[in-house]
């Protein structure tokens with residue numbers, strides 16, 4: 625973490641972590657606001673009841689709002705791998721960005737570099753598993769789309785932060801798409817909150833969209849096609865146990 629300057633701008637919006645209180649998840653957000661200063665003010669306002677551990681400006685400057693051992697209020701109603709109190713088990717980074725509402729655009733290189741270096745430190749300090757580096761949209765697919773399909777997840781994974789499908793999965797020959805109930809079960813096994821009920825309900829569509837935003841950003845259509853199947857199977861193989869056979873297991 626050499627050379628990473630972090631400015632302390634404390635927010636009152638935090639409590640004690642609950643339960644075993646181990647940090648196991650890193651959640652990345654965009655702010656969805658046009659001004660980082662306004663976001664900082666908002667996340668430090670006790671009436672707003674929201675915060676994050678870090679807020680990274682577009683020029684790469686980092687503000688720390690909440691100490692890492694405290695529970696910041698960033699995930700909201702969320703779930704990942706069955707854990708519903710995501711705030712008690714995660715660290716949240718807010719990335720200053722206008723979001724899909726105010727003009728969705730690539731994240732500036734200086735900001736990406738700062739978020740990456742910050743994330744590398746967090747992952748190392750807390751021993752966070754690659755599959756537990758998530759988008760806000762992964763843990764709240766019905767409500768959130770941040771940080772979205774332009775976030776450089778592949779570059780992050782190459783630098784040791786998060787998962788990315790291996791080349792073979794991306795270039796694999798088309799294969800049969802498994803039945804919906806198997807797709808739902810596999811998405812749930814990976815971490816998404818989804819019921820394996822065999823029906824293409826709104827929750828299923830939103831989880832597939834969140835999956836695409838993170839792992840197959842070239843086409844966001846909510847349709848789980850054969851490429852999605854190959855990618856998810858590879859992610860499961862990378863993250864589960866060696867004996868796991870993906871959809872076939």
Ligand SMILES: [Zn+2]
Pocket residue numbers: 652653654760768770
């Ligand atoms: Zn968010």
